[in-house]
Amino acid sequence: MGLRRAALCVACLASIAGCEQAGTSASLFPLDAGHRWTYRVITQAEDGTTERETLVMRTLGAESDPAIEGGSAWRRRSDSGVDYWLRSDSTGIYRVASKSDLDPAPKPDKPLRFVLRAPFVRGTQWRAGTVPYLLMRRNEFPREVRYTHPDVPMNFQIEAEDDVVDVPAGHFDRCLRVKGTATLRLYADPVRGWRDMPLSTTEWYCAGVGLVRVERTEPAERLAYLTGGTRTLELVSWQ
Template sequence: MMIRRWMAIGLGVMTLLSGCGSKSTYFPLEKGRTWSYVMRYERPDGKTQEVMQIRTLGKADYTDAKGASETAYVRRTSSGTDYYLSVKPEGVYRVAKRVVVQFDPVADAKPRLVMPMGKNLRIGYSWAMETQPMLIQWQGTFAEANGSVKPFDMTYQVAALDDTIDTPAGHFTHCIRIEGEGKITIYANPASGYQEVLINQREWYAPGVGLVRLERDEPLNMDIIKGGKAVMQLVDYSD
């Protein structure tokens, strides 16, 4: 989701972590839940806005990377993409994905941690996950020089356990804030050669609700390449 990633994921420690199985406090997966988000993009070619819905479908079978049959929770976006999520004591993992043109889900080569749980849900806990630029645009012939956008690793870290944040859907307290940082290497020009671009992401998860806000910054403003910003906010949800 920008939708690529967006879409797949405090009251005493025991209360914070009381969710288990599908009842993850900060990443609910029970069948029948729905979320609506407004997504605003600031790109080099202008500002745009779109709405995305996510709903939980319950459990479904899939075949993992080793060929074994497994069961996972499924979340479907309004674009028709299904994300398969497995809940372990230490976290919620994305394990497979199915786009609208595929009949069967395709397993991830390695489970991708979306939300830490249990002993891992603590300030400072970090992990890496593959992502790709969402907003950067090369200008003119530099797009040809750089070719297709390549994925890169972003390092995520639990930065806070008790944030407060407001969105169109309401006022949320005791939120977890997860911050991500990564670098992508691009070819600027023959004189400058390759340069690193820093990309930042911040996500807020509210107890019993899930993701309520996401911010993505790809700050770059050069003649040859430009970046932008994206903000995703929860506008409505139902259990």
């Protein structure tokens, strides 16, 4: 959910009792080793520019690290240079640590960051931290708002249990649709002053595959000091 490209990257693990369950083909977020997802990421800024990238995620299996509390966790790695450690149990799927290539050791998530909260049914809600991936300051450095606001509370809710999604990798059904919403108060300009900037994420998780699509919106409404945009992540291939 650390990241420039895929936010959404959100990942998962299991306790001893949860490991076997998390590795089944019916999992909404597969954690066992050997899986690989390739995503197409399209970012459209409000200044009219469009950026296209490819993001690859891999599952590396369960492992232990002294920096991770509670024993082993499932490790996932992004080709953007970020590793995630996750677990799965009766409460849901959640991230316990992350590490970029610049970090000497995994950094524990406190509190734990849920990817999906159980039960996986319509109406289930939870809160997790996010960062503004797309909001930028026009005339300040660093321009990225995420450096000054690295942990924005976002409210998530499962909106549908049996949604249908079409992406470059194919047609998927039996998907959970999850909606996340947050607001971030920023100084917009001398005329409008401080504004509550909306952050919105919609994610689709499909049985046996995992995350297949993400839509992120962070509009800035042509404010004098801020610019925003949209980002779409779609599954191209997986194994």
